Amino acid sequence: MILACRQLHKAYGIDVILEKITFHIEEREKAAIVGVNGAGKTTLFKVLTGEISADGGEFYLKKDASLGYLAQNIQIDSDRTIYEEMLSVFEKIIQTETNLRELENEMGNLSGQALAEKMEDYATLQHYFEQNDGYSYQSRLRGVLKGLGFADNDFNRPMNQLSGGQKTRVHLAKLLLSKPDILLLDEPTNHLDIAAIEWLEDFLRSYPGAVLIISHDRYFLDRIVTKVIEIENKKSTVYNGNYSFFWQQKEINREMQQKAYEMQQKEIKHQEDVIRTLRSFNREKSIKRAESREKALGKLERVDRPDALPNQMRLTLTPFLTSGNDVLHAEELSKSYGGQRIFRNVSFDVKRSDKVAIIGPNGVGKSTLFRMLLKEVPTDSGLIRFGTNVFIGYYDQEQAKLDETKTIFEEIADTYPTLTQGQIRNMLAAFVFTGDDVFKPISALSGGEKGRVSLAKIMLSKANLLMLDEPTNHLDMFSKEVLESALNRYEGTVIYISHDRYFINKTAEKILELTPDGVILYNGNYDYYLEKKAERARNEAEKAAQHPEKSVAAAQPVSDTKNDWLKQKEQQAAERRLANRIAKLEKAIEETEAAIAQADEDMAACGTDYGKANEIYAEKTKLEERLEALFAEWEELNS
CATH class of the missing domain: 3.40.50.300 (P-loop containing nucleotide triphosphate hydrolases)
Structure with a gap:
């Protein structure tokens, strides 16, 4: 468990916003906070982030757990470009990389014990650099920015020239790259188009930490969360499922509670009638029986009446005048x-x-x-x-x-x-x-x-x-x-x-x-x-696999658009060549990273054989230069 709330209460003066808010979030769990506008969802997030304090109840966050928060309206006032702002997430990695280059220059002029000590420092820094994906941070940075809808020509735009929605997207990108143990996202799909939302869904589903989301995007919630916490009339109810499950179960629970309430009310009325009748007899035994029943009735745990839903009239609206077909x-x-x-x-x-x-x-x-x-x-x-x-x-x-x-x-x-x-x-x-x-x-x-x-x-x-x-x-x-x-x-x-x-x-x-x-x-x-898009993609992939030497035009859904088949064939051939080159680059990157890691192990095993260590170091330098070139080409092809 990474986060838990028990009986949280928050009020502003006599205006109670939240009461009896109880739930917990497990590590890696994806959950949603839902409720009508004004229910207190954002207020709850502000309590969890420490922006405001609760008036009662308990709140637990796992020791040493990092928390990232995306608010709805982000203000980032900076002269830095989007790319420079994103690089701030990787300050430690960038500094480590700088330190590694400095050590490499120093080691070229050392020998003996001095070189051995520097090599130990180098190995420590190198381990940190690799553990934190130091070789790929620029690629990840570009991938997240593009996934959230920024093009290459946006990267050098100054932050202080962006709209509020664009600043929010930059902040979201920084949060995703910083990888906190738990993400609190307040309306993360605002300012995103469908392609960016789908990218974010894929990212969050595989996110290694916990995620707590406020969103009105029901499709988004259906595809990500496995728990829904509803805030209604200041109280919380937990549903273990996605949004569709929550909505169905809420109706079932409401019906069950309404029936239980009505049955209990009927029984209470019956008991009250019996008590009145017994008292009307005005005899000592009947009065004692009435008092006994009153005591039992007083101890009865009452079923609450379900909170009333807003009225929803179903109205068929007929236009004033019918148009032609x-x-x-x-x-x-x-x-x-x-x-x-x-x-x-x-x-x-x-x-x-x-x-x-x-x-x-x-x-x-x-x-x-x-x-x-x-x-x-x-x-x-x-x-x-x-x-x-x-x-x-x-x-x-x-x-x-x-x-x-x-x-x-x-x-x-x-x-x-x-x-x-x-x-x-x-x-x-x-x-x-x-x-x-x-x-x-x-x-x-x-x-x-x-x-x-x-x-x-x-x-x-x-x-x-x-x-x-x-x-x-x-x-x-x-x-x-x-x-x-x-x-x-x-x-x-x-x-x-x-x-x-x-x-x-x-x-x-x-x-x-x-x-x-x-x-x-x-x-x-x-x-x-979605079904037809997926079917179309499968058909194109199958045809490409069966006829790699030919460029087969993809079957189009019914469309009024005029198709330029020759252009389409050329485009598909180019796309296949691009995909093949990217696959080869990714394989080469993987092999080169493995070779660099092996070189680090070989250097560590050299002991005092400094001649051998220098040979390995020289080879490693070439491998790192090759890796940088491979990454540069990979980024260019993916742009």
């Missing part, structure tokens, strides 16, 4: 900025009632494509045609169209003056605004709450085509469930951009993968997309 036709769209091509050959069709997700890495132009469809950005070429009776409702990430001076109710009522109070309340209830909540000012709402108001406004409009840009950003897990339910029951057409794979999996019927050279259409949800 052909909703959108896009043909050969292209876009460039300043001579830099963003994408080209983008062609697709959207039919009535389609639920379409647009996915792709950051920078591929998803939001640009949206703005082109909305005629906010001109096309460089191509055709956009909307069908008959198509009315668009657009949701952006910033909810810029909300009036901060109004209440929620006023925002809806002023936008749609013909709606009755009952109609407005019903719609707001569908998005979890009930009772006096509808009179909250917009200015006092969280990002997730503003998002729900914006979605309610869009769905009340006459729009029959919803275009949503990252609609799940800022939403907690419960709010995402509400949105998923609303979209699945929506009878109009939906096109959205999202990095939320769980959300895509639950709502998408088609996926458009945007690439610089067009779009690829997958007729299914995210699991289907």
Whole structure:
């Protein structure tokens, strides 16, 4: 066990944030902290890191265990470049490497006892250098930066010129490379595209330490964690499984507790009726019996009533007007900025009632494509045609169209003056605004709450085509469930951009993968997309293995993109040559590292035979130069 909490309590004045928080984390275990926005998850992390103190309970961290913490908003004010900032993780290794080079220069001019002493120092430093992967730290540094979405030309960018999200990614990269015994990650997938999130999943699954994660990314949690700690109504409940198991078990537990509560309440009522009846007899024996029953009832361990879930109305939303069957036709769209091509050959069709997700890495132009469809950005070429009776409702990430001076109710009522109070309340209830909540000012709402108001406004409009840009950003897990339910029951057409794979999996019927050279259409949800991508990769690998002398064009999923087969063949051949060269380099690196290690052993075994030691040392120097050259070529090929 590396970390444990028992009955942790935290309050600010009379406002209790956490109470009865109890759980433990084993070494190498991957666990999640979940709960609605405002449940106290980040407060718990601040207690665990010592940023704030608990008001009660116990907290244990294994002696000498190192802890790394990723907060949501990182501020790194530095003149250093990204690469220089990352090198700070390896200060000890870099200093050791410098010391080794200095010792090598000194040993070339020594002999006898002086050389023997230096050789002992050298062996100690060399052991530390090898134990801490000194030969590969630059390769690991580049690999982590690229995995988190930084390109080679980003490495020399100054830290003080980065956005907040980019600084957070740099800090995450530093944490991953520093390898603390336990990682505390607060929303680590924020600011990452799907490719970077998948890379992070693979990294964390094989991470040798423990990991504790706060995240609203349900797909991410499903693939990593084996334990979920839910904070609800200030208390914690532990579920031994991934997120999907937690959600199913939570419903089962709630039903069981509700039944147990109802049965006990029925029994309590029966006993109270019996006691009243016995007392009504007004006899000494009956009164004693009543008192005996009252004592037993007083000692009864009461079953708590399950905490009430927020109301979730299931509402089927019918657009004001039905569109024609052909909703959108896009043909050969292209876009460039300043001579830099963003994408080209983008062609697709959207039919009535389609639920379409647009996915792709950051920078591929998803939001640009949206703005082109909305005629906010001109096309460089191509055709956009909307069908008959198509009315668009657009949701952006910033909810810029909300009036901060109004209440929620006023925002809806002023936008749609013909709606009755009952109609407005019903719609707001569908998005979890009930009772006096509808009179909250917009200015006092969280990002997730503003998002729900914006979605309610869009769905009340006459729009029959919803275009949503990252609609799940800022939403907690419960709010995402509400949105998923609303979209699945929506009878109009939906096109959205999202990095939320769980959300895509639950709502998408088609996926458009945007690439610089067009779009690829997958007729299914995210699991289907992954299955087809894997199938395509297997087919390509099998064909390459069967015909290594030929370059066989990979089978494309159904797509509207025009394919240049000759170019594809050339590209595949180049990729195979690259893969073969990388494999040969990795084998050579492994052999050279083994030879260097053997040289160290041979030098240690030389004793006072300094002539022999100098020969081995000279050979080792050549091996190290070769290793540096191999690593340099390997890095260049992997860039």
